[in-house]
Amino acid sequence: DASGCTKQATFTIIDTLEVSGVVDQNNIAVFVAGGAAPYSYLWNDGATTKDRTGLPPGNYTITVTDVNDSTDQAVFTILPAGNTGFKAWETLEEYYVGSGVATGREKPNEPADPDYVAPLNDPVSCPI
Structure with a gap:
């Protein structure tokens, strides 16, 4: 400042954790970007693996937590066999x-x- 005083502070910049993925038939592949490894995975049905295979139709939510306790979620829907996958939006x-x-x-x-x-x-x- 005008008196010559200074103040120093330390900041930690945390990379934002982002979770995405893709559904292929009865399988879900999860992609994690940002954050800091290692990551932990928790699905709404209690599973703790990153990717899922052989799932029945339904909604699945994954919560990913990084080493800094940052979290992000993604929701996936596995549709019944023969469903086209279109959602009923008017946009x-x-x-x-x-x-x-x-x-x-x-x-x-x-x-x-x-x-x-x-x-x-x-x-x-x-x-x-």
Whole structure:
């Protein structure tokens, strides 16, 4: 300051822990970025492994904790066999179809009807 006084402080910058993953049929592969290893894993059903295999349909939540006690969660849904995996949102979404990108609006039919229409268009608005 103007009197020549100084103050020193030490800060620890902690890298943000981020958890993501992918569902492939009845398997979940988890990806962890940031934070500080080693990590611990806890699933809502009590499992403590990073990845899961052979799971029945349902919702699965993983909580990942790093060595600094930072935590992050991710939720995964395994759908019943034959389910397309589309969610019933009424917003414009991008879908990766084959080697291209398609966009489409999804709108469910009446609640009693489990089927719904999700027309898709390729990047130049051609129906797929």
